[in-house]
Amino acid sequence: MPPLASKGTYQKPPQKRLFVALMGVTCLLVVGLIYLGWYIPTMGLANIHPDLPRIVGMVFAVLSGIAVLGTALLVLTTAFGKDILGTKFMRGVVIKFLLPLIEQMGKLCGISKDTIRQSFVAMNNSLVISQRLKVKPDRILILLPHCLQLAECEIKVTGEINKCMRCGRCDIMGLADLAQRYQVDISVATGGTLARKVIIEKRPKLVLAVACERDLTSGIKDCYPLPVIGVLNDRPFGPCFNTRVDVEKIDAALRSVLA
Numbered sequence: 001m002p003p004l005a006s007k008g009t010y011q012k013p014p015q016k017r018l019f020v021a022l023m024g025v026t027c028l029l030v031v032g033l034i035y036l037g038w039y040i041p042t043m044g045l046a047n048i049h050p051d052l053p054r055i056v057g058m059v060f061a062v063l064s065g066i067a068v069l070g071t072a073l074l075v076l077t078t079a080f081g082k083d084i085l086g087t088k089f090m091r092g093v094v095i096k097f098l099l100p101l102i103e104q105m106g107k108l109c110g111i112s113k114d115t116i117r118q119s120f121v122a123m124n125n126s127l128v129i130s131q132r133l134k135v136k137p138d139r140i141l142i143l144l145p146h147c148l149q150l151a152e153c154e155i156k157v158t159g160e161i162n163k164c165m166r167c168g169r170c171d172i173m174g175l176a177d178l179a180q181r182y183q184v185d186i187s188v189a190t191g192g193t194l195a196r197k198v199i200i201e202k203r204p205k206l207v208l209a210v211a212c213e214r215d216l217t218s219g220i221k222d223c224y225p226l227p228v229i230g231v232l233n234d235r236p237f238g239p240c241f242n243t244r245v246d247v248e249k250i251d252a253a254l255r256s257v258l259a
Protein backbone atom coordinates (compact mmCIF):
# COMPACT_ATOMS: atom_id res chain seq x y z
CA MET A 1 0.00 0.00 0.00
CA PRO A 2 1.38 3.50 -0.82
CA PRO A 3 2.45 5.51 2.24
CA LEU A 4 -0.09 7.91 3.68
CA ALA A 5 0.52 11.62 3.07
CA SER A 6 3.17 12.91 5.41
CA LYS A 7 3.03 16.06 7.48
CA GLY A 8 3.26 19.17 5.30
CA THR A 9 1.69 17.67 2.18
CA TYR A 10 -1.89 18.68 2.91
CA GLN A 11 -3.73 20.69 0.29
CA LYS A 12 -4.02 24.47 0.66
CA PRO A 13 -7.12 25.60 2.56
CA PRO A 14 -9.93 26.77 0.23
CA GLN A 15 -10.43 30.51 -0.17
CA LYS A 16 -13.64 32.38 0.50
CA ARG A 17 -12.73 34.95 -2.23
CA LEU A 18 -14.57 33.01 -4.94
CA PHE A 19 -17.74 32.83 -2.88
CA VAL A 20 -17.51 36.55 -2.04
CA ALA A 21 -17.00 37.46 -5.73
CA LEU A 22 -19.95 35.32 -6.83
CA MET A 23 -22.00 36.83 -4.01
CA GLY A 24 -21.29 40.30 -5.43
CA VAL A 25 -22.30 39.23 -8.95
CA THR A 26 -25.45 37.54 -7.61
CA CYS A 27 -26.33 40.69 -5.67
CA LEU A 28 -26.01 42.82 -8.85
CA LEU A 29 -28.20 40.34 -10.74
CA VAL A 30 -30.82 40.34 -7.98
CA VAL A 31 -30.89 44.16 -8.03
CA GLY A 32 -31.21 44.06 -11.86
CA LEU A 33 -34.09 41.59 -11.60
CA ILE A 34 -35.77 43.73 -8.93
CA TYR A 35 -35.47 46.74 -11.25
CA LEU A 36 -36.97 44.79 -14.16
CA GLY A 37 -39.69 43.49 -11.86
CA TRP A 38 -40.53 47.10 -11.05
CA TYR A 39 -40.08 48.63 -14.53
CA ILE A 40 -42.14 46.20 -16.61
CA PRO A 41 -45.34 46.04 -14.49
CA THR A 42 -45.25 49.78 -13.63
CA MET A 43 -45.76 50.63 -17.29
CA GLY A 44 -49.39 49.57 -16.75
CA LEU A 45 -49.68 50.60 -13.05
CA ALA A 46 -50.04 54.32 -13.90
CA ASN A 47 -53.32 53.49 -15.60
CA ILE A 48 -54.68 52.20 -12.27
CA HIS A 49 -53.39 55.11 -10.15
CA PRO A 50 -50.81 57.80 -11.04
CA ASP A 51 -48.99 57.33 -7.67
CA LEU A 52 -48.74 53.54 -7.94
CA PRO A 53 -45.46 53.36 -9.96
CA ARG A 54 -43.78 55.64 -7.37
CA ILE A 55 -44.98 53.54 -4.40
CA VAL A 56 -44.01 50.24 -6.03
CA GLY A 57 -40.69 51.82 -7.04
CA MET A 58 -39.99 52.74 -3.40
CA VAL A 59 -40.71 49.17 -2.26
CA PHE A 60 -38.32 47.78 -4.90
CA ALA A 61 -35.68 50.39 -4.00
CA VAL A 62 -35.84 49.24 -0.35
CA LEU A 63 -35.48 45.59 -1.45
CA SER A 64 -32.47 46.48 -3.61
CA GLY A 65 -30.96 48.43 -0.71
CA ILE A 66 -31.37 45.41 1.60
CA ALA A 67 -29.65 43.15 -0.99
CA VAL A 68 -26.71 45.56 -1.43
CA LEU A 69 -26.35 46.33 2.29
CA GLY A 70 -26.58 42.64 3.22
CA THR A 71 -23.83 41.76 0.74
CA ALA A 72 -21.64 44.63 1.95
CA LEU A 73 -22.16 43.57 5.57
CA LEU A 74 -21.19 39.98 4.78
CA VAL A 75 -18.05 41.10 2.99
CA LEU A 76 -17.06 43.43 5.87
CA THR A 77 -17.80 40.77 8.52
CA THR A 78 -15.54 38.23 6.85
CA ALA A 79 -12.87 40.82 5.98
CA PHE A 80 -12.56 42.14 9.56
CA GLY A 81 -13.44 38.88 11.33
CA LYS A 82 -15.84 40.74 13.62
CA ASP A 83 -19.52 40.28 14.40
CA ILE A 84 -20.56 43.67 13.00
CA LEU A 85 -24.31 43.11 12.88
CA GLY A 86 -26.45 39.95 12.98
CA THR A 87 -23.74 37.54 11.77
CA LYS A 88 -25.78 34.53 12.90
CA PHE A 89 -28.75 35.70 10.80
CA MET A 90 -26.49 36.52 7.86
CA ARG A 91 -25.04 33.00 7.99
CA GLY A 92 -28.59 31.69 7.69
CA VAL A 93 -29.19 33.90 4.63
CA VAL A 94 -25.98 32.62 3.02
CA ILE A 95 -26.85 28.97 3.77
CA LYS A 96 -30.53 29.02 2.86
CA PHE A 97 -30.72 31.54 0.00
CA LEU A 98 -27.35 32.56 -1.37
CA LEU A 99 -25.71 29.14 -1.66
CA PRO A 100 -28.32 27.69 -4.09
CA LEU A 101 -28.21 30.91 -6.15
CA ILE A 102 -24.41 30.96 -6.17
CA GLU A 103 -24.23 27.29 -7.16
CA GLN A 104 -26.40 28.13 -10.20
CA MET A 105 -24.26 31.19 -10.92
CA GLY A 106 -21.13 29.03 -10.75
CA LYS A 107 -22.70 26.55 -13.17
CA LEU A 108 -23.29 29.39 -15.65
CA CYS A 109 -19.64 30.49 -15.25
CA GLY A 110 -18.35 26.90 -15.65
CA ILE A 111 -17.17 26.60 -12.02
CA SER A 112 -17.61 23.16 -10.49
CA LYS A 113 -19.99 22.58 -7.59
CA ASP A 114 -17.13 21.23 -5.48
CA THR A 115 -15.06 24.41 -5.96
CA ILE A 116 -18.05 26.53 -4.93
CA ARG A 117 -18.71 24.28 -1.93
CA GLN A 118 -15.08 24.50 -0.78
CA SER A 119 -15.30 28.27 -0.93
CA PHE A 120 -18.67 28.19 0.85
CA VAL A 121 -17.15 26.18 3.71
CA ALA A 122 -14.36 28.77 4.02
CA MET A 123 -16.97 31.57 4.03
CA ASN A 124 -19.08 29.76 6.64
CA ASN A 125 -16.02 29.22 8.86
CA SER A 126 -15.16 32.87 8.58
CA LEU A 127 -18.67 33.86 9.70
CA VAL A 128 -18.64 31.39 12.62
CA ILE A 129 -15.22 32.63 13.76
CA SER A 130 -16.43 36.24 13.42
CA GLN A 131 -18.99 35.48 16.13
CA ARG A 132 -16.00 35.02 18.51
CA LEU A 133 -17.76 32.18 20.31
CA LYS A 134 -16.18 30.78 23.43
CA VAL A 135 -17.50 27.32 24.19
CA LYS A 136 -16.80 25.01 27.14
CA PRO A 137 -14.93 21.83 26.11
CA ASP A 138 -17.82 19.55 27.04
CA ARG A 139 -20.13 21.41 24.60
CA ILE A 140 -17.81 21.00 21.59
CA LEU A 141 -18.11 17.98 19.33
CA ILE A 142 -15.48 16.87 16.83
CA LEU A 143 -17.19 14.87 14.11
CA LEU A 144 -15.06 12.71 11.85
CA PRO A 145 -15.80 10.67 8.74
CA HIS A 146 -15.16 6.94 8.85
CA CYS A 147 -12.82 7.15 5.84
CA LEU A 148 -10.14 8.84 8.02
CA GLN A 149 -9.46 5.47 9.58
CA LEU A 150 -6.97 3.25 7.80
CA ALA A 151 -9.03 0.78 5.74
CA GLU A 152 -6.82 -2.14 6.87
CA CYS A 153 -7.26 -1.37 10.58
CA GLU A 154 -9.26 -4.09 12.28
CA ILE A 155 -10.39 -2.00 15.22
CA LYS A 156 -13.89 -0.51 15.01
CA VAL A 157 -13.55 3.09 16.17
CA THR A 158 -17.07 4.13 15.13
CA GLY A 159 -18.90 5.03 18.30
CA GLU A 160 -15.80 4.71 20.52
CA ILE A 161 -12.67 6.36 19.19
CA ASN A 162 -10.65 5.45 22.26
CA LYS A 163 -10.54 1.86 21.08
CA CYS A 164 -7.83 3.16 18.70
CA MET A 165 -4.55 1.46 19.64
CA ARG A 166 -2.58 4.58 18.73
CA CYS A 167 -0.39 2.79 16.20
CA GLY A 168 -0.05 6.05 14.23
CA ARG A 169 -0.82 4.61 10.79
CA CYS A 170 -3.73 7.04 10.35
CA ASP A 171 -4.83 10.42 11.69
CA ILE A 172 -7.35 8.90 14.11
CA MET A 173 -4.50 8.61 16.64
CA GLY A 174 -3.66 12.34 16.59
CA LEU A 175 -7.32 13.32 16.68
CA ALA A 176 -8.15 10.99 19.57
CA ASP A 177 -5.17 12.37 21.51
CA LEU A 178 -6.27 15.93 20.76
CA ALA A 179 -9.81 15.30 22.02
CA GLN A 180 -8.38 13.72 25.18
CA ARG A 181 -6.01 16.64 25.76
CA TYR A 182 -8.79 19.26 25.51
CA GLN A 183 -11.47 17.01 27.01
CA VAL A 184 -13.84 17.51 24.06
CA ASP A 185 -16.30 15.00 22.64
CA ILE A 186 -15.20 13.21 19.49
CA SER A 187 -17.12 10.80 17.24
CA VAL A 188 -16.50 8.92 14.05
CA ALA A 189 -19.65 8.69 11.93
CA THR A 190 -20.25 6.38 9.00
CA GLY A 191 -22.65 8.75 7.27
CA GLY A 192 -24.96 11.74 7.51
CA THR A 193 -27.70 9.86 9.37
CA LEU A 194 -25.34 8.69 12.11
CA ALA A 195 -23.75 12.15 12.29
CA ARG A 196 -27.19 13.73 12.86
CA LYS A 197 -27.95 11.10 15.55
CA VAL A 198 -24.68 11.89 17.36
CA ILE A 199 -25.47 15.63 17.27
CA ILE A 200 -28.97 15.05 18.67
CA GLU A 201 -27.58 12.84 21.46
CA LYS A 202 -24.64 15.02 22.45
CA ARG A 203 -26.38 18.40 21.99
CA PRO A 204 -23.14 20.36 21.37
CA LYS A 205 -22.98 24.14 21.14
CA LEU A 206 -20.41 23.96 18.37
CA VAL A 207 -19.39 21.25 15.94
CA LEU A 208 -15.95 20.92 14.39
CA ALA A 209 -16.52 18.67 11.41
CA VAL A 210 -14.06 16.97 9.08
CA ALA A 211 -15.42 15.75 5.72
CA CYS A 212 -15.37 16.34 1.98
CA GLU A 213 -16.89 19.55 0.59
CA ARG A 214 -20.18 17.82 -0.30
CA ASP A 215 -20.77 16.35 3.18
CA LEU A 216 -19.58 19.50 4.93
CA THR A 217 -21.97 21.65 2.90
CA SER A 218 -24.97 19.43 3.60
CA GLY A 219 -23.94 19.11 7.26
CA ILE A 220 -23.62 22.88 7.70
CA LYS A 221 -27.05 23.34 6.07
CA ASP A 222 -28.73 20.65 8.19
CA CYS A 223 -27.22 21.87 11.45
CA TYR A 224 -28.04 25.59 11.07
CA PRO A 225 -28.39 27.53 13.44
CA LEU A 226 -25.86 25.31 15.27
CA PRO A 227 -22.42 26.73 14.42
CA VAL A 228 -20.25 24.31 12.45
CA ILE A 229 -16.59 24.84 11.58
CA GLY A 230 -15.73 22.65 8.62
CA VAL A 231 -12.30 21.24 7.82
CA LEU A 232 -11.81 19.54 4.46
CA ASN A 233 -10.15 16.16 4.41
CA ASP A 234 -7.40 15.31 1.94
CA ARG A 235 -8.05 12.43 -0.43
CA PRO A 236 -4.65 11.21 -1.68
CA PHE A 237 -6.17 7.83 -2.65
CA GLY A 238 -9.47 9.08 -4.03
CA PRO A 239 -12.78 9.75 -2.27
CA CYS A 240 -13.85 7.93 0.90
CA PHE A 241 -10.66 5.85 1.24
CA ASN A 242 -7.80 6.41 3.68
CA THR A 243 -8.40 10.15 3.75
CA ARG A 244 -6.22 12.48 5.81
CA VAL A 245 -6.59 15.67 7.79
CA ASP A 246 -4.06 18.08 9.19
CA VAL A 247 -4.41 17.56 12.97
CA GLU A 248 -2.74 20.94 13.54
CA LYS A 249 -5.63 22.63 11.72
CA ILE A 250 -8.09 20.97 14.07
CA ASP A 251 -5.94 21.99 17.04
CA ALA A 252 -5.89 25.63 15.86
CA ALA A 253 -9.66 25.66 15.23
CA LEU A 254 -10.29 24.18 18.68
CA ARG A 255 -8.10 26.72 20.42
CA SER A 256 -9.96 29.56 18.68
CA VAL A 257 -13.31 28.53 20.18
CA LEU A 258 -12.42 26.93 23.53
CA ALA A 259 -13.59 28.89 26.57
Ligand code: SF4
Nearest residue numbers: 153164165167168170
Ligand atom coordinates in the same frame (compact mmCIF):
# COMPACT_ATOMS: atom_id res chain seq x y z
S1 SF4 B 1 -4.13 4.87 14.54
FE1 SF4 B 1 -5.83 3.76 15.49
S2 SF4 B 1 -7.43 3.73 13.97
FE2 SF4 B 1 -5.54 4.28 12.90
S3 SF4 B 1 -4.74 2.35 12.13
FE3 SF4 B 1 -3.80 2.69 14.14
S4 SF4 B 1 -5.15 1.67 15.58
FE4 SF4 B 1 -6.28 1.84 13.68
